[in-house]
Amino acid sequence: MPDNTLHTHSMKKTHIIAIIVIAAAVSILISASKDVTTYANFAQAAQSGDRVKLVGTLVKDQPVDYDPVKNPDFLSFWLRDEAGQVKKVELHAAKPQDFERSESIVLTGEMSGDVFQASEMLLKCPSKYKDQEIYVREKGS
Numbered sequence: 001m002p003d004n005t006l007h008t009h010s011m012k013k014t015h016i017i018a019i020i021v022i023a024a025a026v027s028i029l030i031s032a033s034k035d036v037t038t039y040a041n042f043a044q045a046a047q048s049g050d051r052v053k054l055v056g057t058l059v060k061d062q063p064v065d066y067d068p069v070k071n072p073d074f075l076s077f078w079l080r081d082e083a084g085q086v087k088k089v090e091l092h093a094a095k096p097q098d099f100e101r102s103e104s105i106v107l108t109g110e111m112s113g114d115v116f117q118a119s120e121m122l123l124k125c126p127s128k129y130k131d132q133e134i135y136v137r138e139k140g141s
Helices: 002-035 042-048
Strands: 052-058 075-081 086-091 104-112 115-125 132-137
Touching: 042 052, 042 104, 086 104
Parallel strands: 086 115
Antiparallel strands: 052 075, 052 104, 075 086, 104 115, 115 132
16 A cells, blocks of 8 residues: 555656646746747838848849948848839848859848848859758847
8 A cells, every 4th residue: 555655746746847847848938939030021120120031032133232342241132022012132141152143031120110121141042953051140249
């Protein structure tokens, strides 16, 4: 008989430990989800005022402003978001190689007036063998 009560007691300990582990995992997930930005278009980015991830394509008939002599850490270009809206984007980083050949661009940043201020940029470029990704991040972030 005493063995049975001992067994039930140890089961309760395991349940308590399991509950603590689950609670810790849930709190980690909740805090991590606050860091994860949501995908948005320019209109949603302007409305939210928060940092968002934005997917779009380079507007090739608009100028790309990059002068490494004047400022090697400033790039501006025009992007068409998935809703078809075109806005100017500014990124404080060097222009990556093959930038003009990118198939799509994923930006992290926020709207500032009518300009999207990007802090990170991921380029998806076509390649003969496989899709290539180029990641660019502004200095200091």
